[in-house]
Each structure stands twice: as structure tokens, then as C-alpha cells.
Amino acid sequence: MLHSLKVALVIFFYLSSFTLAHSANSTNNTSGLLPEKQTQNLFNLAMLALQKGQYKAAEEILSHISLYDSSPRIKLELARIQFLLGNYKDSQYLFEELLIAKQLPWPVQQNVNKYLNEIDLALGFYKFNLAWTSETNPRNFTSSKEVELVFGEVGVIEPSDNKTIYGIQYSLNTGKALTEIRRTVGFANFTYKDYPNKTFDRITSDLGIYHNMQSWQGVRIRTGLESAFISGQHLYRYPYISTVYYPNPNHQFNSNYELKLGYIDISESSYHDAYTVSLEANFSKKSGSNSIIESNVKLELNLAEEQPYSYSGTLFGLGYGHNFDLFQVKATTSVLHRRYKEDDPLFIGRREDNRYKAGITLVPNRFRLFDVTPVIGVIAEKNNSSLDFYSYDKVSFVFKLQN
Structure with missing residues (x-):
């Protein structure tokens, strides 16, 4: 037919x-x-x-x-x-x-950039970005002066190095088709955060391949390995496999969906090792000739080796972008709720967290520096936990040169 x-x-x-x-x-x-x-x-x-x-x-x-x-x-x-x-x-x-x-129109330009990113993956590319960053509360340390343990209340002493830190972030993203018809693509992403005292230096990597299914238009199978090191010590490794669905986008609305399975292996903390399952959906919609509205929803399940550290979570996020004459602005906000399966073995009660994030980024339209575009961003984060020890707040700042 x-x-x-x-x-x-x-x-x-x-x-x-x-x-x-x-x-x-x-x-x-x-x-x-x-x-x-x-x-x-x-x-x-x-x-x-x-x-x-x-x-x-x-x-x-x-x-x-x-x-x-x-x-x-x-x-x-x-x-x-x-x-x-x-x-x-x-x-x-x-x-x-x-x-x-x-x-x-500006919203359509944003969709075009998504196509160009996919084309880069198919044809092969590398992108290098440089950023200056600062972060308050790098250890995500509690602001409480006392916490209640199973044997009573104890005072909390903040580590002396938990001060605002300033550093440089280097990012490298690469991709290359592995087959002639470009259905299978290899990718490698690296980030290095370099701070003066080396205590908080962090390296993260994500290496893998994805395959575009010929029989199912818009379906992609992705598998890879994430790893992280902090202060020269191995932090975790996370092998994963996921199925991603990209419906054909149009100029008014587009979306994507991902089901991801993995196993996180945390060094020197085996009781936190866990099987993970997540389902995520992302949406963006044109709003007028100069605006975009975005949203995302994520469901997650973490099955740890020890039950008190297993949890289920739900994330809701919203974003709004607008193109002014001189610059582009994007505001984002999200709420993540996590409920743990059993009472914490050290603190009294079961842990339940609500993490709030809000951020804003600015991109100039008529200014480029050394043939790259400067991006300024600020993110505020606050975690409210039923167990005071896990409550914290922090603010991060970034000035990035993006090609």
C-alpha cells in the first residue's frame, strides 16, 4: 500500500x-x-x-x-x-x-541546532569547551549544627576546606560513525575540573556506542561506560544500556524518551552499589516567534546492595527560553523527590529528600570572543532532607566559551 x-x-x-x-x-x-x-x-x-x-x-x-x-x-x-x-x-x-x-524564527533555530548535533555525530566531530567555574559548599555539607544519631545528638563540624572554590573546567566531546551507512556511532565525552588545591579536582568520562535501528524509525540503542575520579581517586563506574526514541521533530514541538538500565559501582562504598532503572521524557514547544517552553519528567529506581540506600525518585523540570535583540536568556527549574526504602542505619528514621534547582543562562547574540560564544550561567540548589545531615544548599557559577 x-x-x-x-x-x-x-x-x-x-x-x-x-x-x-x-x-x-x-x-x-x-x-x-x-x-x-x-x-x-x-x-x-x-x-x-x-x-x-x-x-x-x-x-x-x-x-x-x-x-x-x-x-x-x-x-x-x-x-x-x-x-x-x-x-x-x-x-x-x-x-x-x-x-x-x-x-x-529563534525557536526554529534551536530545533535546527538539534539536527546539526545529530549530523555531527554521523559525520564525525570534536568540540572543545573551556569554562571558569565557582561553587559554594563543594562537599554538599549540611548547614545544621547538630544531627541526631541512633545513640543521641552530636555536634557537626564543617570541614575546613569546604569553602567557595574557583577553577577551570575543560570539556571534550567527540563522535564518529563506525559503519559506512552511519547507523552505528562511537562517542567519547570527557570533563576535567581543575581547582587550585587539587582536593576537588574531578574527571568524568562517558564512552560508548549507539545504533540507530533500521526497522524502527527514530529508535536508538545506546550503551556505554561512565566513570569518575576525584582528587586522583576512583569514585565510581557506571556501565549502562538504554533505548532512546526520537519522534520526527517539527517546528512547533519535539520530544524524546529514554529507558535506561545500569549498575553503579562506587569505590570504597560497596553498600551503595546499585542496579538502576530510569525512564525520562523531554519536551520542547515553540511559544511565539521568540520563545521556547521546555519540560522534562523522570522516574528512577535505585536497588542498592543494602536496602536502606535503595530509593525511588521522581523529577519534574520546566524551562523557558527567550531571544531578545541583544542576547538569549534561558531559565530552568526542577524538583526531585526521593524516598528511601528503609530506615537509615546511622540516623533515626527513613530518609526522604526534596531537591530544588533553579538556574539562568545568558548568551549574547552579537558578541563572540576568539570565534567562540561566551555563556554565563548561575545555578542555585537546595536539598531538604528528613535527616538533617543530608540537607544542604549551594550556588554554582560558570562562564563558558562555547564553539
């Missing part, structure tokens, strides 16, 4: 082209443009083919229209179809042409 539809669409396309050419000759139309009504009819036909998954037919129709109409909407849809067909270089050229010409 789908094959028949494709044949019918292509036949209709060529018949339409012939009719147009004949009409143009008979009326001595030398403007080089298709009649507006005919352009719209062909465009609607291409969108119908796209919805039915007939990407090649949609490409043929839009390629024909683009000979006469170079408007942004034609280029944009043609770029998107080239992406779906796996013609990444052609798609990249069209997307970048649209961004350089500044012909798209």
Missing part, C-alpha cells in the same frame, strides 16, 4: 510539473516562478509523503519546488527530508545556510 502511494505521488508530481510547464509556455510566463497556488499544492503533497514515510517522493517534490522557490520554509523542509534520508552533508549545507542568513 505504501509503495502504491509512493508511485501515485511521484506520478502526480511529474504530471503537475508537465502541466505547469505547459501552462507557463502558453501564457509566456518568464518570471521563473511557480504560481502560488500550485506551489502550495505541491508543498502539501510533499508534506503528505513525509507523513507517510515516503521520504524519497517528498524529496523529489521539494527539490523541484526549490528550483523556483527558495523561501526558508522550502529549504527547511528539504533539509529535514535530506536528514531523514541520511544525506547528511546536503542536509547540513541547507541548515547552515538558513542559520547564516538568519531567516528563521
Whole structure:
């Protein structure tokens, strides 16, 4: 049935082209443009083919229209179809042409950047970012002066090194297709936070591969290994596998979903080792010509080696981005609730946390430094726990140079 539809669409396309050419000759139309009504009819036909998954037919129709109409909407849809067909270089050229010409509303530009990130993964890329950071309360230490243990109340003495720290963060992200048809891609992400006293120096890495399923459009299998070191000591390793679903995005709304399974192995704290399961959904929606609304929901389950450290959690997040004349601003907020399975063996009662985060980032539109874009961000975080020892608050600041 789908094959028949494709044949019918292509036949209709060529018949339409012939009719147009004949009409143009008979009326001595030398403007080089298709009649507006005919352009719209062909465009609607291409969108119908796209919805039915007939990407090649949609490409043929839009390629024909683009000979006469170079408007942004034609280029944009043609770029998107080239992406779906796996013609990444052609798609990249069209997307970048649209961004350089500044012909798209800001929310649509953000969606285009998501396509370009996927194209980078397929074609191969590396990105290096440099940031200056500061952080209050680097140990996430409690602000309480006393905590209640099973044998009574004790005073809390804050470590002398738990002061505001300043450092430099280096980030490297790379990706490369491992097969000729670019369905399987390897990736490697590294971050190094360098602080003057070395106590809080931290290295994190995420290495792995993902495979785009041929039989299920938009489904990706990802597997990898996360690791972290702090002050030169191994902190944890986290092998994982996940299934990610990316429905075809449009210019008004897009989303993605991920089911992730893993096992976290924490060095020198085996009772925290745990099997993990999480399900996450992310959404973004265009709001007007210069705004985006984002949201995310995450459910998590952590099954630790010892039951008091097992928990279930729920996260809700909201974000709002707006493009002003001189700069872009994005505000985010989230709430994470975690409930532990059994009473804590050291403190009295069962642990239950509510962690609140709020942040804002600013990106200038008309200023670049050494051919990179500066980004300024501030994040405030507060954790309220039923066990005072785990309650804390902190503020982080970052100034990043982003290419």
C-alpha cells in the first residue's frame, strides 16, 4: 500500500510539473516562478509523503519546488527530508545556510541546532569547551549544627576546606560513525575540573556506542561506560544500556524518551552499589516567534546492595527560553523527590529528600570572543532532607566559551 502511494505521488508530481510547464509556455510566463497556488499544492503533497514515510517522493517534490522557490520554509523542509534520508552533508549545507542568513524564527533555530548535533555525530566531530567555574559548599555539607544519631545528638563540624572554590573546567566531546551507512556511532565525552588545591579536582568520562535501528524509525540503542575520579581517586563506574526514541521533530514541538538500565559501582562504598532503572521524557514547544517552553519528567529506581540506600525518585523540570535583540536568556527549574526504602542505619528514621534547582543562562547574540560564544550561567540548589545531615544548599557559577 505504501509503495502504491509512493508511485501515485511521484506520478502526480511529474504530471503537475508537465502541466505547469505547459501552462507557463502558453501564457509566456518568464518570471521563473511557480504560481502560488500550485506551489502550495505541491508543498502539501510533499508534506503528505513525509507523513507517510515516503521520504524519497517528498524529496523529489521539494527539490523541484526549490528550483523556483527558495523561501526558508522550502529549504527547511528539504533539509529535514535530506536528514531523514541520511544525506547528511546536503542536509547540513541547507541548515547552515538558513542559520547564516538568519531567516528563521529563534525557536526554529534551536530545533535546527538539534539536527546539526545529530549530523555531527554521523559525520564525525570534536568540540572543545573551556569554562571558569565557582561553587559554594563543594562537599554538599549540611548547614545544621547538630544531627541526631541512633545513640543521641552530636555536634557537626564543617570541614575546613569546604569553602567557595574557583577553577577551570575543560570539556571534550567527540563522535564518529563506525559503519559506512552511519547507523552505528562511537562517542567519547570527557570533563576535567581543575581547582587550585587539587582536593576537588574531578574527571568524568562517558564512552560508548549507539545504533540507530533500521526497522524502527527514530529508535536508538545506546550503551556505554561512565566513570569518575576525584582528587586522583576512583569514585565510581557506571556501565549502562538504554533505548532512546526520537519522534520526527517539527517546528512547533519535539520530544524524546529514554529507558535506561545500569549498575553503579562506587569505590570504597560497596553498600551503595546499585542496579538502576530510569525512564525520562523531554519536551520542547515553540511559544511565539521568540520563545521556547521546555519540560522534562523522570522516574528512577535505585536497588542498592543494602536496602536502606535503595530509593525511588521522581523529577519534574520546566524551562523557558527567550531571544531578545541583544542576547538569549534561558531559565530552568526542577524538583526531585526521593524516598528511601528503609530506615537509615546511622540516623533515626527513613530518609526522604526534596531537591530544588533553579538556574539562568545568558548568551549574547552579537558578541563572540576568539570565534567562540561566551555563556554565563548561575545555578542555585537546595536539598531538604528528613535527616538533617543530608540537607544542604549551594550556588554554582560558570562562564563558558562555547564553539
